[in-house]
Amino acid sequence: MRPRRSRNSSGDAVTPSGLAHVGLVGSGSMAHAVMLRLARSGAQVHALDPAQRAVDGDDGEPCASLAALRDCTEVVVALLEDPVRAQALFASDARGAADATGSVVLDIGLMPPGLAYQLQWPRGVRVYEGALGHQLDGAGIVPALYIDADALAEPAIAWVARTLADRVVPIAGRGRAKAIAAVEGLLMGVNAAIVREAATLGAAAGIPFATLMPLILKGSGATAMMPLEAESWTAETAHSCDPESLREGVVRAFDAARRVSHPLLFGTIAMGVLAHRAAESQPARGWREPTPRHRASAA
């Protein structure tokens, strides 16, 4: 086992170039993107994949258990999706280490707002929530991280936050960061879907979207999602705004809405429109070559 929380020569967890060791719990393309960002920022990433898939040797080192992961890292970034699975994972962790004083976990996964705080963690683990989102930046958008404001008092999490997104948005109030991201995901999805239908209607009536969009942008129907159809997004954000990613955002809102019994009528239509759009536009913008990890998963 590696020494617990490796430190630099001055004893700081955070080095001038970044953290020495960061843990990552999660699987799928989102976890892979997070791993890449952390690794490229100079962190040694130790990854635990609950789905028991292979972890890229170039991007991160596989780790056998959550307890082991916590033991060798300063902070664990968790992309938890399913509360039941997550609880099972942490229950085994609790059995492995009854006292985990000093461990810091940042959950940025798709679990509904506030749930990470309700899971049974090993004693001494400090848990915070965050959620990836998108902020306006001039005519485009940039990756953002909505994060529990208290979390930024932890130097390790502050470093991770700055690494994960171009813009870190502290949100006061536990659970609100994910709630805001859920609302944003819903709005992005519905706005993208209605822009898609507007483009379809305009084209059928003989007005190409390239003509229609500048007019609507002057009008009261303007939305930040309109440039998506005009392909003016940067390569990095295009992946976040392809139909499948937009659908994931709406699904996240549905998961959150289910917990508070809130209807999502316009969101339901958006799911259908985005699914249709995804089906007809494959490969979508932002589609990327499968990584070795993806190929391994497929195999």
Add this chain to the structure above:
Amino acid sequence: MRIGVIGLGSMGAPMARNLVAAGHEVRGFDIAPEKLAAATACGIAAAESAAGLAARCELLILMVWDDDALRDALFGPAGICSSRQLPQCVVDFSTTSVALAHEAAGVLRQRDCVFLDGAVIGGGAAAAQAATSPIVVAGDRATYDRYLPTFARLGRCDYVGAQGHAKVVKLINNLLVGVVTAANAEALSLGLALGVELPQLVDRMRASAGASRVLDSYMGRYVAEGRYPEGLIGHRLMAKDLRLAAELAESMDCAVTYPRFGEQMYATFGRVLGDDRPFPSAFEYFRRMSSVEATAPRVPLEFSDQGRSGR
């Protein structure tokens, strides 16, 4: 120039006043006597009918309620076409159907009168007063160019091409306004149910990729001032606009879902909240649906610069 204006409501009246201010001789007509009286107090001469107006002006501007009102103004017993003498150009800025724009153009063309279809696609009554409304006009290009200096007194004009295209742009704009507003209402209500306060939600969404002009203009105003802006149409009219978009789509076998769905939702909002309540009050419908009590703002908010930029 002698200009006639039919329809002197919240949009038509300020347009007519701007034309008077530009030095034109403006006559107006409205089926509502009180609106006509209010216009005459602002230097607009009153006409006895649409037909009477048609005989006395070179350019005739229409800004009426719906297809029925436009049909009546054009083809009714005392309508424009009942006049022996027609203007050189009739331009309709009402939110009306594409089909009626084509029909009107065809009938007036036979009498050597050019029909342009136009639309005001944003800004509301305040922009109409300031002559800053975004305006689109379609139809005969030479006629548009000829009257552009006059149109420019009404707002910021764009020519959008063939006959009917201005109506298409207007219907699509209103489709976006209606659906995005209701979607905002639904999303903000969800945020409230999840425990986020409305000012925080709106502030964050305005800076996010979920931002929209309706979020800024309607929900932002509601949060900051506890009320919706003046002069907004009600649920009934929004349902009508979405119905026109749906009919346009269906006339072309265009497979879209939101227009009909939105029409039905706004009809429901009208039944539950009142047909003439401002359409952003759809928010109250979703609050009732989720039994969420909104956190009413007590002080006006100061939104960050970040929230204002980027659109």
